Amino acid sequence: MKRAAPWMMVWVLQATPALAVDAGEPCGGVRFESGRIETGRPLAPKGPETEACLKHVAEALKARPAIRSVTLAARLPDAERLDGQGLAVAKAAAEVLVAAGVPRTRVSAVAPPAVPGEPGQLQLAYVERPAQPVVARLRAASGDVSAGTVPAELRPRTTGDALYAGELLLTGKGARAELALADGSTVRLMEDGMLRLGALELMANLRRKVQLELLRGTVETVAAPGGEGSIFEVRTRGAVAGVRGTQFRVSAQEDGISRLETLEGRVGLIAKKGDLDVVGGYGSRAMPDGATEPPRPLLVAPTMVDPRDGTFPVAPKLTWAAVSGARRYRVEVARTADFGAGVRTYDARGAELEVPDLGEGKWFWRVLAVDADGFIGFPSKIFAFDVRP
Amino acid sequence: MSTSPAESARRSSPRRPAVFRALGALVGVALAGVTAATGGAPGFLERGLYDQAVSRWLPEVPRSADMVLVEVDDRALATLGERWPLSRATWARAFRALAAQRPAAVAVDVIFDQPGPREALELGEDVLEALRTSGLAEQPAGAALAADLEARLHAQDGDARLAEALAESGGVILGAAALTEDMPVMPPLEDGALDTPLPLPGTAPRLQARAMAGSIAPLRMAARSSGTLNMLVDGDGVIRRYPYAVGVGGRAWPSLALATALHLMPERAASLRALAATDQGAPLMRLPAPDWLPRVSLADVLHADPASVGLDLALRGKTVFVGVTAMGLHGQSTLPGQVAVPGVEIHAFALDNLRSERLLRSSGLAAWGGVLETAAVLLAFAVLCRRSRSLGAVLRAAVLLSLLHLALVGWLAADPGWVLPLVPAWVGLGLMLVVDSVARGEELGQQRSALRRLFVRYPQGAPETPPGSGQ
Known part of the structure; x- marks a missing residue:
């Protein structure tokens, strides 16, 4: 199926960059970014702190089998590089990685000149598996998120990890994963979901081909603008959603029903017994026999009542105005306003919810109304409150 | 009191040519204004003339004594027994061999964007x-x-050995690519950062891109720096400007030529950056002769004795540009008056232009100076038109002003390096000349008619022949 239509980008998701930082670590945090291994603190050429940090980096490297080689650079002032001293420092640091279990064949050391005026430091860069281009990167993850090529070999993944074509991404109960695709699009896999990353081809003039296969659960997609002739498809067992707009959700239910909710733009729903375009504000579904239902309006965003702000000793009761046609409500509480990480999802029958076990700190919350057939409406405005026991 | 149609025509006629002359001048000034607003000369009407001027009439860039091109030519590929792209191991050998000759810098017109x-x-x-x-x-x-x-x-492990060779060399500047919408997609750098962005406050580079692609991280880390290989190609396929800076997401990144210059002359960093910002980071280039850059085949670098005197003379202390020139492998870049120029040579020209401050400026002050100069030429012609009594005198004034304009534009381009629009003033002069010729023709016609009327009247009142004079 080909979908060639003008693309519109109306809404861009703002999210924090992928970080795997823990101030308690020996390096002050380690980040794998754009082929560089960035440490939270500058890495001195030698010393016990450097050694401890390199051991920690070695553990992080061993946990990433896609990384095939590491280059360690000792950038020292010219006076300290004389007679191979710089290279000796780099090789000594490389030996720490090897001693910590990184194969010697994958570690190399160099001593490039330092930037004039800057103190000497160690830098690390890596090369990932070359044959497969990175299709997506995990921008945010909360709960159990794992990925792998076959269901039997799924490994836990964290923010910043690369994902390749053909890999399966799995979210557990209450978990959620946000992917930054290589074409700039954002895909959120909701709880208890399974998504296979298909082809992702980037061509000249912003033309691209993105194919995702939703095996279970719900994905929420914000498609980046693409050039003429671009394809962006989310396939389920019974239907294909071809993007002609920007923001939509697709759900693959256990009973074989595929549900589509278009929040912005226009999305084509293709099933065995017909296809239709679903414009923003409407939803439709493909039944197990391949028939599609006429589009239906999505439920409006609930109006939030309380709390809209403030500090509470315990988690306050969340209340909102009831939405006509809503059978239940999905309440999301998160640590960040983009609802990318640390998201907790609750179901509520009425227009209020007592949230159990919210820890100390700032929390953001929003509510989505769900109709009798499971169609999820527009999200409410986001409000925040603080819990200070 | 009433006026006859003939009288009113006589009264209005002196104003009409002035209005049309002003319109002609306005067309010329407007053309210069459009040229200024669209980035400066040469405008689309004068590109051919500019190409002729810059390739034939402007003084050529003197032959370089301290730059050399190490080319991956057909002979190198045949000798190595490899196809393009060369293996990382071969590149590592090449950079080690180059480092042994102690060049001042090595600028590489290649991007190693994928691991080996x-x-x-x-x-x-x-x-x-x-x-x-x-x-x-x-x-x-x-x-x-x-x-x-x-x-x-x-x-x-070719990538690791290449990284070692780059680090040992100490002065290698790698290529990078600013990803514009019209170029094949390369994997963009995720953080979009090559190295350190250029501090170009208040200047939005003329070439804007959506992302940056570069060599793999270990190679970037081992090299001295990276610079973009992009060119600015005009609508007619000719490269007249070199983008010393490229804008990506509000940050500016240096080209290969600028990154090399900053490495070679750190003491002149501020002035080099200021020069590179000329014409929104993409000034017009002065061109060299076709055989301007000495060439050494990579085959000779790899297979010659490292103690070879010839190789030492060719490379020691020089700025070495490395790129591919083998048939069918290098980009077919077209410069004014030169076709099929390897891209690597254009980076070398650009570096020479930058360090010798031979850049041509055509936007900003130069562009609006061009508008004023065009207006001044046309105003002078308007004044001379009013004072001249004959069409011949007007014609002489037009020719004189055209030549003066040409001389001024030529001198400004050749000496201070300001490229002003040439054709708009000529178009304005031409239109004003046509208007003046027509007006003078009409006036002549009116005078003839008046004389004819006079002559018709005179025979009627002429004295009759005295009676008997013929008898």
């Missing part, structure tokens, strides 16, 4: 692992075999 093949390495690693797991490596023969295999695998 690792299938054989991974197979070797698996064998090594199996050797160790089986316990064979604990026996003397097995240990020797494992050590030998490990050493071989280490030697075969």
